[in-house]
Amino acid sequence: MIKINMKDYGLNDRFINESKMYNFSVGRIISQDKGLYKSITENGEFKAQISGKLRYNAIRISDYPAVGDFVMLDENDGNAVIHHVLNRKSAFIRKAAGTSHDDQVVAANVDTVFICMSLNKDFNLRRLERYISIGWDSGAVPVVVLTKSDLCSDLDNIMSGLDEIAIGLDIMVTSSLKEDYENIKKYIRYGQTVAFIGSSGVGKTTLINKLIGEDIFETREIRNDDRGRHATTKRELILLPDGGIVIDTPGMRELGIESADFSKAFADIDELSQLCKFSDCTHTKEPGCAVNKALKDGNLSEERLNSYFKLKKEANYDGLNSKQIEAEKINRMFKDFGSMKNFRNYIKNKNK
Secondary structure (H helix, E strand, O other): OOOOOHHHHOOOHHHHHHHOOOOOEEEEEEEEEOOEEEEEEOOEEEEEEEOHHHHHHOOOHHHOOOOOOEEEEEEEOOEEEEEEEOOOOOEEEEEOOOOOOOEEEEEEOOOEEEEEEEOOOOOOHHHHHHHHHHHHHHOOEEEEEEEOHHHOOOHHHHHHHHHHHOOOOOEEEOOOOOOHHHHHHHHOOOOOEEEEEOOOOOOHHHHHHHHHOOOOOOOOOOOOOOOOOOOOOOEEEEEOOOOOEEEEOHHHHHOOOOOOOHHHHOHHHHHHHOOOOOOOOOOOOOOOOHHHHHHHOOOOOHHHHHHHHHHHHHOOOOOOOHHHHHHHHHHHHOHHHOOHHHHHHHHHHHOO
């Protein structure tokens, strides 16, 4: 039997070294649909289910496997049992359906995330800010992809507006009428995993089909109001013919702002905050506020600052500075245990 090279699927030294702690085979989750998993190992594809112990030990939904996860499993006649999820290098998280507090991973171990936005009437700078925040928070490297440039008559003006919000990010402009999607390939290297996020109908599925070389995924025509129709219905990981891996999942369009990295997405405001007279400055009415000074001097737009305030409020970070936001994130992660220290003690006692 021909062995599958798992390095094609992104297995690297990081995961190999961790896998040596367990007496199971290492595999990667390549699809998930309604709680059913499909995994790939060096021995081929397997239908997989979660072990009773993994289910019992899962504290929250995000402890369950997701597409892109590397897992330890038992193989048996075309079926497999997943016993452990290896530590993720990155993760895209959304609120789980039917709950108000639990998180669900919709894609894991992504190296580069392409943030797609259409250059038609639905283009929105503030929405792009949200996606950039989410992209940085995931642990992946964001790249902005502007699609359907053939529908745009004011590209120069749009590009100038991006200078303020896409700080330090690469920006690509594509059109379905041209073959310029080839530029995306330079970001996709052997063993690297990429994903696409953005509103429905921006052309994510078309780009993925182009990279695969055939129309594997269904695309749908845009509506009369320029808003998109979503085509993807199943979470899936695909090996690309030229090397690299792409994850396509409908959950990527439903990510909430609770998964956001303000220090990178709003690096300009974060840097200005360090110059404020007071460390707990709220950038409203305090004297010596560097953010408000930049606003008055025309070095920061009012729209940008208002978006910053709005997103912080949505993420329940209103009134917090950067360090306090990070502390709040940690508190959220371990809130069921009271503190990180209590969580560590819980794990220590559980493993005795």
